[in-house]
Amino acid sequence: MPDDVEDSILIGRIWDPAGGGPSPVVVRGGDVFDVSAEFPTVRDICELAEPAAVVSGLDGRRVGSFAEVLANTAAAVRDRDRPWLLAPVDLQALKAAGVTFAVSMIERVIEERARGDLGLAADIRQRTLAGVGADLHNLSPGSEEAARVKSLFVAEGLWSQYLEVGIGPDAEIFTKGQILSAVGTAVPVGVLAASNWNNPEPEVALIVQSSGRIVGATLGNDVNLRDVEGRSALLLPLAKDNNASCALGPLIRLFDDRFDLERVRGLEVRLDIEGEDGFRLEAISEMTQISRDPEALVRQLVGPHHHYPDGAVLMLGTMFAPTQDRDRPGEGFTHKVDDIVRIGSPALGTLVNRVRHTEDCEPWDFGVRDLMGNLVRRGLL
Incomplete structure (x- = not known):
């Protein structure tokens, strides 16, 4: 979690075995509180006029400590009778900006x-x-x-x-994944088995209301297949949108008087990759180096020209250019199965994932229809 966790207003999502579906949570004082009775989706919280003010006074059902929930999320054999973490967004569109550094x-x-x-x-x-x-x-x-x-x-x-x-005058903004397809922290991220040149992209991701107002931030890994996109930019969907290729988390930090867009503009995002082969790569992305201001990117995302009635999460791009050789001189970096990727920032915590072939990652099989049906059965809609 953030270094200044006691001064952070944090929300996220868990899988609630008792309800057989996802629940929005508030993380406070090291504990996780289910607030689904008040807000069935994270989208509902983020669309409030003052999300941070409401969440800071919100009570809920305690489901455990954050450490316990995180440990169950990361466990080799997960206890399906106890909650685990999910990506912290739900109905928001998953968008990303490219070539911003x-x-x-x-x-x-x-x-x-x-x-x-x-x-x-x-x-x-x-x-x-x-x-x-x-x-x-x-x-x-x-x-x-x-x-x-x-x-x-x-x-x-x-x-x-x-x-x-x-x-040029127009930013590259693309759909990173489908609604509800993002994975969270402590679970695998995926690269296609056929890809032999790929990398993580550590990024700050903004939480954007349907109005275009920015209300919070989280961390993201915009996993990229460089060999696929390099063959043709028209293959961007194949390079970017695959099972478990979008990771977000660990939590959303809502904007308040201690954390706002100005702090986001000054964030450092650290990347650490550890391979089972002993390979180690460390890098830092400095948001001060971004070529397009985050607000300018949001204006290109949402406005009279394009609407997102459930809001969006916008990954802001990365300056990470992995040229460090891993195997043979001149061939640069590419992932290997079981790489551990840590993306961290003191203000937002750390997003941790293990690399797998996307075909071997847990399939995405809980869509919008499943969510709506689950919330109705639980009496939350």
Whole structure:
């Protein structure tokens, strides 16, 4: 949980065996309280005029300590008679912004040119970085200066569609997964078995009301198949939206007078990967390096041009560009089964997942119809 947990207003979701379905919870003082009698979904909490103020005074049924619920979530053999954690969002649309950091933009250009070839990518990376040489994170996308830099890329034969979304006027915002398909902390995340070049993408994710107002934040792993997207940007759905490929959590921290969007703008997001082969990778994403302000991204997500009646979670993109060699020189990083991925920030806690082939992860089989039926049977709707 956050370092300043006692000053944090935290909500999430559990699977409640007694009710045979998910319940929104408030985490307070190290304990987990079921508040489904007041709010059947997390969406209902997040759509309140003042979510933090309501939650801070909300009572509920204690279901256990957070440590107990987390331990059951992570257990090799889970006790199905006790609650476990789920992703902290439910009916919100799962959206993500891409190429919002200059380093990420360069890597996407490399992916596109290499067409999934790791060796070719290393050569292109060396030549591209030597040719660019500029500090791109200070560029304002859509500005005259950004247009000038884009023209320099083009003159060097480095035109790419990723330049358009990296420094052009329009952001790349895509659907990361279907409603209710996200996984939470302490469970596997998935990469396709056929993929041989992939990586985690540690990100801050905003909780956005249907009105477009931002009311909280959590952590996310926008798992990416670099070889798939590198073959063609039109394969983005295959590269991004697979079983267990979107992880969120551990909890949502609601905005209040101690934690707001200004603090989000200054967050550091740490990534730690440990492999059973002894491999270790550590990196930091600094939100101060983002090319597009979070509010600007939300304005491109929701407004008169597009509505989300149940709100959305928007992953803000990553500056993590994994070039550290893992097996052979020049081939960079890719996941192996059983990698442990930790994505953490002092203000938001730590999201922890083990990597599996997506085909071997627990299948997503509880959809919107199942949720509605469950809530009706429990007398919550």
